[in-house]
Amino acid sequence: MNRKVVINCALPYANGPLHIGHIAGAYLSGDIFNRYQRMIGNEVMFICGSDEYGTPISIQAEKEKVSPKEIVEKYHREHRKTMESIDIFFDYFGRTTDPEHSEFVEDFFRDLEKSGYLEKRKMISAYCPNEGRFLPDRYVNGTCPRCGYENARGDQCDECGRTNDPQDLINPRCAICGSPAEFRETDHVFFLASKLEGRIREWLEGKKEWRENVRSFSLNMIQGGLKDRAITRDIDWGVPAPMEGMEGKRIYVWFEALLGYLSFARKYSREKGESDYWLNMYSGGHTFYFLGKDNIFFHAILLPAMHMASGKYPLPERVDANEYLRFNGQKFSKSRGIGYSVDDILKIVDKDSLRFYLSSILPESSDSDFTLNEMKEKVNSELNGKYGNLVNRVISFAEGKGIHPEYGEGDDLDSTLEAGLTKFLSSYLEAMERLEFRRAISLWLEAVKSVNSYFNDAKPWDMVKNHDPKVSARIWHSLKAIEYLTVTIYPFVPSGAERVWDSLHGVNMPDLPLKHLEEVCTFSIRNTGPVFKKIEIEEEEGNELNLVVGKIIMAENHPNADSLLHLKVDLGFNVIDLVAGIKKYYDLKDLEGKKIIVVKNLKHSKIRGIESQGMLLAAQDSRGAHLLTSDEKEGTEVLIGEHRYSGEGKISIDDLKRYDLKADNEGLYPTAVIGRDRLYMTANGKRVYIDEKVEGKSQIR
């Protein structure tokens, strides 16, 4: 087995820090595969780099009053450092602002032109005479022709949702400076992808081993035809389009960035002093791309189309896209402060723990959820408790009792163990080949359990007591088993695995550790204390929901909304205004005097003109909404389980979701989750209830 393998990870955009969603989306999978491929003896070229052109960067630069170059410089350096901080080392980490990249792109562009895949076409585009530039659709504002909303955007009207064409807007204006926009004719170069539609479809259809999410999604996408795409833009920050009459135009960032994989590989080869190395590597035909699902179109359709058109480079063997990683059930969002950047999370956990946890929740087939609590649980119980402790217990036992591990024929226990490990290894390798990394980890975990179990059953401590000389063979077999586990976890937790190897052998892990497994080796163990440490994360447990019983003293229809009610609610000491969307389900006269449960410390929010100073809770099922209620006096505090309200300040709707409010299985009582427990709510010791039986587990809002 000695194949040439090229592994490419989607180029991160150089306009902000990388968060753990990016890592789980593309880079960790790429690195796991990279390490795996090297481990089994293949030659690997592992490439990535910064995507540094494009409008968002130039706009950001304008805002921050710096040059695009400065922004790009900063994040290029930062990204590379971040990758290395979690043991992701590319052979080459390039950048698209590199002149050698531009040169490559321009050559590629000319090649396509020669072979008839490019065509100049006229387009009408919005233009701001004041700014002196063409405007992307969303930078055109005007009056919506359908609803009359005056601030509709050129792409879509926020008010009525209609998708617009900038030319449809009445009184179109430049969104940047506000001056009236004009429409001018402009030339753009189109990539004639439609010519390749049949070939792309056929090619995709043949990729049966690809993940469902990539193959079906792509096929689905070109169902309506593969359209020719404009690959030039009227912007300043990009690679110039090398075509007559196209002066000042830049090549569309995506078109250009996708060529980074090749141009970076070429640059890498040149720096290596072996200028054809990259072509040589690509000629193996094993090219793998790792990316997030938002990049599927570009890698599974556009890139292969470009390669087909040029005819020079092999098509991907595999395009592997992960879904999204969420944080506590929500999308990672820097602006809303949801989730962690890599640099921030590394202040809380070490890289091995992070890689281990992320590996075990890689969003391979559907979105997955990152939570600190789960990370702590998994890392402490699996990586530490099961694996780390196994290493530690065997080594410290052997050393403590002065046993020198020596190979010897084993008994039934040993041969069962060995057979189990052999089987494990082959299914592990199969999973890795198929890029099923989560499965590989879960197989590994099973194997770890079986070795712990073996060690328990083997009871070497009894053998020591009985002066059984076979104990040294027993320890040898145990160490061999640990070796298996260590080698197989290496692609996921490289630093940790190397530390374990060191304590088994006192030397660095060899380049081809898999081969070593078959050898009757000698061990030279060193007890350096636990290789992994448990992580400490303070749990965010507690009740930060300030719930009270309230009594509706006034209910009226909301003057400006169809489905909302305006309520005044007595909370015992004060009366607040609430806006609630239950108009469809309750009559006004039934509501007055009714006791309800109110979230008192929710951020106030103006809803269609009336400020809602809290939120009432109701269970919602297919038939409608049903209020939570209690017979206790208004103002009575509502507890979740034993938890009293212990928070401070206002909470947001997003915070509320953490409690996962739901009706119980019978649909009679509301429940909320605090920590790991689903708990009932009580007021004065009596359960809060739902005013009418609902479907079990109905959501409460």
Add this chain to the structure above:
RNA sequence: AGCGGGGUGGGGUAGCUAGGAAAUCCCGACGGGCUCAUAACCCGUAGAUCGAUGGUUCAAAUCCAUUCCCCGCUACCA
């Protein structure tokens, strides 16, 4: 609204593409074992109408239809 993903024991999940005897794993609860180890590890028990309804089938968590709910995306930005 459109597109995409999902609803599986108390919490988190696997399984669904190729339907099949007891539904996986982690945490938690309960009981036991062990004492080498990081209060760790190992074994066992309880706990799931696999969102709902209907259909196909000898057989459905898995396929089809309908429906309810949740989440994400919906910038010719990249």
